[in-house]
Amino acid sequence: MPSLITTSALQGLVPVRHGALALTDATPARITSVAPFKGREADVAQALKPLGLRFAAPNQVVEAAAGRCVWTGPGQAFLIDADPAPLTGLAALTDQSDGWVGLRLSGPGAEDALARLIPIDLRPQVFGAGSAARAPVGHMLSVVMRAPEGIEMLLFRSMARAAVHEIGVAMAALAARQQA
Amino acid sequence: MRITCPHCGARDRREFYYLGAEDYLHRPAEDAAPAAWDAYLHLRDNPAGATRDLWYHEQGCGAWLLVTRNTVTHEILGVRAVDGEATE
Incomplete structure (x- = not known):
């Protein structure tokens, strides 16, 4: 079989930046x-x-x-x-490599943005280094992990666009409040 | 209403899918009398008070849970994984 061009399901969707927050592609290689x-x-x-x-x-x-x-x-x-x-x-x-995308939300206040979507306590004192959880992001099930540069989420590849949209709305809403 | 998953901790009940009475755990033997199968498939109690039923943590860890709850007060009295240890 000829070698095909690999493209990320997040191509053209990320990075998303609002205020001090950045949403980037953190899809694992495997x-x-x-x-x-x-x-x-x-x-x-x-x-x-x-x-x-x-x-x-x-x-x-x-x-x-x-x-x-x-x-x-x-x-x-x-x-x-x-x-x-x-x-x-x-x-x-x-x-499972082709089934998931990884998204990383980094920057001060990442927990506050995700608090709008993920119904668990993500503050560093509770969800610190080495913490992970199975929890919904909006209506999408996910694997949430604390990473050195922020919070990473594994989500179904088929829901990449919806996930970026939902997280982007939460980021924008938080940034708007901080400016006000 | 919150359900304390033995693996994930206290979570909103919207993360869980409701299957039905714990009777589903007590499947009759293959050669059981038709009356036993009828009871297993169709006959359910409808208590005002404590009841036990099966919930699935579909937005979380994917565990099947046996939940004891009060249908009058909505209080969750106990949760345990169907194949594991109890919490609360």
């Missing part, structure tokens, strides 16, 4: 859903060790040079960017 087989949890932990990672506990994201591991539900996590090959035979592995 996402693999990891669901350890029954009784193999310890083996999965062992296999993740050389990558500097561990299987994320509920509401947690683990970060290392190789990538990240984020909890996505009971008995399931996403391995982000890292190669899942060491987990072969230990867990149900599903390539």
Whole structure:
């Protein structure tokens, strides 16, 4: 098969800037859903060790040079960017790379903008480094993660345009209040 | 109304999908009498007070939850994951 041109679902939609906030493309290069087989949890932990990672506990994201591991539900996590090959035979592995887009909201007040869409407490003292959650963004289900440069959200690729629109409206509304 | 998911914590009930009575967890054996199947499929209590039913955390972690609640006061009395430990 000829090599096709890869385009992001966010092409032409981001960056979006309002006030001090910036919404940018943070789509991971690779996402693999990891669901350890029954009784193999310890083996999965062992296999993740050389990558500097561990299987994320509920509401947690683990970060290392190789990538990240984020909890996505009971008995399931996403391995982000890292190669899942060491987990072969230990867990149900599903390539999710093309199913999601990643959005990063950065800048002072990012939590205030997202408070309009995500019904959980995202303030740094509650949702600090290493925090993650499954939570809706507006009506779209999402994986929300604290990242070094802001808050990142994984959303369904098919909803990229709606997500950028909704978050953009929240950013603009917050910026308008700050100017007033 | 808020439901405390054992994994995600207290969340608005709009994040959850309502399935129905906990009877769905008690499926009769394949060779059970027709009366047992009739009860499983069709017969439901309609209590004014405490009831137990199944909710799905569709906007969150995707867990099936067994919720005990009061139909009169809307108070949530207890939540546990169908395949796991209780909260509250």
